[in-house]
Amino acid sequence: MPPSSLERLVDRLVRTVGEDLPLWIESASIAGSYARDERDEYSDLDLFFLIAPGSDVTVNHAADTLIDWVGDVVLRRGPVLVPHFGHSITAVLADLAVCQMNVNTRETIELNPMRSASRIVLDRNGYMTSLVEQSKSMLIDISEVYHEHFCYFWIRALYAFRSAQRGELWRAIEYLADMRKAMQQIIRIQHGRYSPVVGPYHPAKRYEEQIGADEARILEFSLPEYSRKSVLQSILESVEWFSRATQDTADFPIEPDMRGSAEKIERVVRGGV
Missing domain, CATH: 3.30.460.10 (Beta Polymerase, domain 2)
Known part of the structure; x- marks a missing residue:
């Protein structure tokens, strides 16, 4: 060839x-x-x-x-x-x-x-x-990376919810895509597949099926139809998934203030759907 x-x-x-x-x-x-x-x-x-x-x-x-x-x-x-x-x-x-x-x-x-x-x-x-x-010689603090994506998700969730409430569905869907990226990162970090050399989106081949299956499940509820009800439901299910996925903080402890803010955003979303 x-x-x-x-x-x-x-x-x-x-x-x-x-x-x-x-x-x-x-x-x-x-x-x-x-x-x-x-x-x-x-x-x-x-x-x-x-x-x-x-x-x-x-x-x-x-x-x-x-x-x-x-x-x-x-x-x-x-x-x-x-x-x-x-x-x-x-x-x-x-x-x-x-x-x-x-x-x-x-x-x-x-x-x-x-x-x-x-x-x-x-x-x-x-x-x-x-x-x-x-x-x-640089070292990556995975805890900092985890916290960064934790905060990024909840900020984007708040933006997505407010955009949907305004009727700006196109913008809410964009924020949902950002939320999905943070969810994917959390999955890879939890699987121990975050690498500063290989990159966060490219797991070794032997992990692809396992991680890919987890990420595919995210798509089942985070790709809404173009309607306010569907977009809000996708935001809610994404928030619920992320909240469950980040409850076990033994490896990546979340500060109480950070956790409290996330729970407050979750309550706002639940109350508006």
């Missing part, structure tokens, strides 16, 4: 060690499944680029240049600023393969545990190598 467009792009980047990239690009690295050698025919290619200090190149110019460098792009989105990752450019190639590029300067790039699996191809001054090594 001939190599895919992404495999050819990776081969070119590695073979030339980035020599065909502009000099204002200080470093280039491969991330995601291509860096971990876990790719399949459906994988995207994640590339990270760092603009050299002192360069007057704008992010928009860098994006245009990198799109030309990739070549054969039929759809493009970005640059869009993504928190903790930088300016993101998505390029869809003619064979519908997707290349995701992130562009940073030294001022915008952040330490991130997910960088620890990066495969550095070009590093003119050693800056990215040092950053990746520092990222490897």
Whole structure:
């Protein structure tokens, strides 16, 4: 089977060690499944680029240049600023393969545990190598992640309920989708499948069926029809599910004030459905 467009792009980047990239690009690295050698025919290619200090190149110019460098792009989105990752450019190639590029300067790039699996191809001054090594030593406090999604869920539940009460069903459904994301995160954390390298949405294959089944059950009650009654019922059932799922706090204790606020929101939702 001939190599895919992404495999050819990776081969070119590695073979030339980035020599065909502009000099204002200080470093280039491969991330995601291509860096971990876990790719399949459906994988995207994640590339990270760092603009050299002192360069007057704008992010928009860098994006245009990198799109030309990739070549054969039929759809493009970005640059869009993504928190903790930088300016993101998505390029869809003619064979519908997707290349995701992130562009940073030294001022915008952040330490991130997910960088620890990066495969550095070009590093003119050693800056990215040092950053990746520092990222490897970062520890993720899973309790903080758990609490973040706990609070996020209840805030979104309140927004969803108020939007539904106003009759803004489209907005309530958007908030329901946010609630569902938090529910999925809680499931994965409780299964011990939250990984700063692999990412929260990609469990190991042997866990996929178990976690996927739990997530599928969420969809049974969190995808409403376009009616006020159905949307409110989905919000209520999502709230009830989340409340039950987070009752056992032995591993992730919830502060009384935080728990009390969640229970107050749950009572408001129950009273309005």
